[in-house]
Amino acid sequence: MTQARTTTPLAHEVARRIRKLRADRGISLSELARGANLGKATLSAIEAGTRNATLETLYAIAARLDVPLAALLAPPTPADAPTVSGTAVTAELLEVFTDDGATTELYRLTIRPGPTQTSPAHPRGVVEYLTVFSGTALVGPADTPLTVAAGGHASFASDVPHIYAALDAEVHASLVIRHPSRRQG
Incomplete structure (x- = not known):
């Protein structure tokens, strides 16, 4: 039996931001996965919002996209900081x-x-x-x-x-x- 993964609202926002940044730079999913040293299936699940990324994974993606980690996270608010x-x-x-x-x-x-x-x-x-x-x-x-x-x-x-x-x-x-x-x- 396969367990369903529970993701957070932050995972969905991160997914949206990664997809947009990758598209804005004209980088394929495969190229980003290789550059961030991730499996393509892992990156695909992160971009789909069905997998929560670890801090290490987010740093690897941000580094390959040449953006600060904050670019992948939702803008902070005092009540709900990512x-x-x-x-x-x-x-x-x-x-x-x-x-x-x-x-x-x-x-x-x-x-x-x-x-x-x-x-x-x-x-x-x-x-x-x-x-x-x-x-x-x-x-x-x-x-x-x-x-x-x-x-x-x-x-x-x-x-x-x-x-x-x-x-x-x-x-x-x-x-x-x-x-x-x-x-x-």
Whole structure:
């Protein structure tokens, strides 16, 4: 017997946004799946809104589409901020700021103890700024991660694979991701 998958309203909004961004860029489903290192069936189910994507998957799709993660999520409202989860991280989009030089996303982050989450490389020039409020986190480039304790902060280029892990207990933090503008010349 096949179980029906339950998806969230956010999954349907994400599906719509991915389809539109992919179509706007003239990228086929197969090309996006290959570029994001996903199976075509997985991406098809995400685009159909019948599958909830993990945070890692959404980052891979956003990187291939060369857009901030916020471009795949519904615009945040104070009462209903979009929340996505991955292997170890739950991220709640609080705000998106755009100016001539960059798009900046602000997230409330929870890192669960146990697994390590590896995020795929973002486009060139993307930088992340993490401030830890409680717990101790291991974050940053996978080959040179940083340990950040409560009250501390770190910044790192996230255009390489990077990790998030809670070292002792659940970590509560804020994450700012700055995406430089891509100017066509």
